[in-house]
Amino acid sequence: MNYIIGIDLGATYxxxxxxxxxxxxxxxSIIASNDTDDYLVFIENAATAxxxxxxxxxxxxxxxxxxGVGAPNSNFFEGTIEYAHNIRWGHxxxxxxxxxxxxxxxxxxxxxxxxxxxxxxxxxxxIAKGMxxxxxxxxxxxxxxxxxxxxxxxYGSNGMAGEFGHCKIITSRTPRRCSCGSIGCLEAYCxxxxxxxxxxxxxxxxxxxxxxxxxxxxxxxTAKIIHEQALCGDRVSIEILEETGKLLGKAFADFTRFFxxxxxILFGGLTxxxxxxxxxxxxxxxxxxxxxxxxKQKILLSSLPEYDAAILGASTLITG
Ligand SMILES: [Zn+2]
Numbered sequence: 181m182n183y184i185i186g187i188d189l190g191a192t193y194x195x196x197x198x199x200x201x202x203x204x205x206x207x208x209s210i211i212a213s214n215d216t217d218d219y220l221v222f223i224e225n226a227a228t229a230x231x232x233x234x235x236x237x238x239x240x241x242x243x244x245x246x247x248g249v250g251a252p253n254s255n256f257f258e259g260t261i262e263y264a265h266n267i268r269w270g271h272x273x274x275x276x277x278x279x280x281x282x283x284x285x286x287x288x289x290x291x292x293x294x295x296x297x298x299x300x301x302x303x304x305x306x307i308a309k310g311m312x313x314x315x316x317x318x319x320x321x322x323x324x325x326x327x328x329x330x331x332x333x334x335y336g337s338n339g340m341a342g343e344f345g346h347c348k349i350i351t352s353r354t355p356r357r358c359s360c361g362s363i364g365c366l367e368a369y370c371x372x373x374x375x376x377x378x379x380x381x382x383x384x385x386x387x388x389x390x391x392x393x394x395x396x397x398x399x400x401x402t403a404k405i406i407h408e409q410a411l412c413g414d415r416v417s418i419e420i421l422e423e424t425g426k427l428l429g430k431a432f433a434d435f436t437r438f439f440x441x442x443x444x445i446l447f448g449g450l451t452x453x454x455x456x457x458x459x460x461x462x463x464x465x466x467x468x469x470x471x472x473x474x475x476k477q478k479i480l481l482s483s484l485p486e487y488d489a490a491i492l493g494a495s496t497l498i499t500g
Pocket of ligand 1 (some may be wrong): 312346347358362
């Protein structure tokens with residue numbers, strides 16, 4: 181048995197990789213993850229795609245040690261995906277994913293939250309090598325956290341610990357509804373989606389303020405556009421990213437009070453705006469830390485390749 185299958189199951193696509201023991205991804209495949217309301221149809225599609233990938237690379241199932249899956253709202257203890265609000269086939273139910281997929285493939289299958297998978301990949305292959313206490317913060321469509329304590333992912337009592345993105349940190353600004361249904365979550369302001377919403381909110385609240393964001397239809401504004409305009413010197417776009425960084429820094433200071441990590445490691449699409457985000461994050465973080473933590477924790481950027489990180493991380497569910 182020489183290989184592991186790592187699967188990065190996202191809200192739009194599932195990326196499937198054959199991973200060697202040394203962390204080399206030998207081959208990849210991608211399928212739609214959100215084009216059916218029936219989870220059995222998706223699992224059948226995933227099994228078919230995995231078999232095709234194996235056949236294309238002259239590898240048989242007996243050479244696969246296990247399948248590791250990173251997916252939103254996953255329960256490591258139960259092997260389930262629970263009420264994953266961004267996935268059509270899983271938003272309103274508990275899906276017994278590893279049970280069905282593992283039996284279909286006749287290969288052991290484990291699942292964990294996608295941010296946990298990124299943290300595990302970071303610990304084994306990335307900048308967190310050698311660290312035993314750190315948190316991986318994924319800044320993408322949402323805000324996810326994988327918490328490593330004493331060298332192990334923290335799963336909590338029910339297998340689902342680490343939803344720091346849904347802490348309610350906003351009390352003073354316009355209340356904003358989060359994808360989880362609550363109001364004022366960190367994710368509603370500091371994810372890529374939240375940054376885009378900040379752009380729309382600013383345009384509506386300050387109709388007379390000049391900004392190059394007005395060239396765009398508000399519905400088309402994305403975090404990427406705001407970053408591009410910020411790089412061109414647009415003051416409003418710069419302020420939106422700086423405000424996002426300040427909120428993150430304050431939230432990270434709160435997190436540090438609970439867990440005292442060696443490092444907080446940032447991963448995901450929004451980190452492309454690091455030149456503006458990072459100074460704002462570190463300034464706010466230092467401002468809100470209490471003295472016993474000052475100068476002890478680091479805020480770092482992930483060194484994992486974005487496309488492969490969750491595949492590699494999920495594969496470590498099997499290899500450890
Ligand atoms: Zn939320």
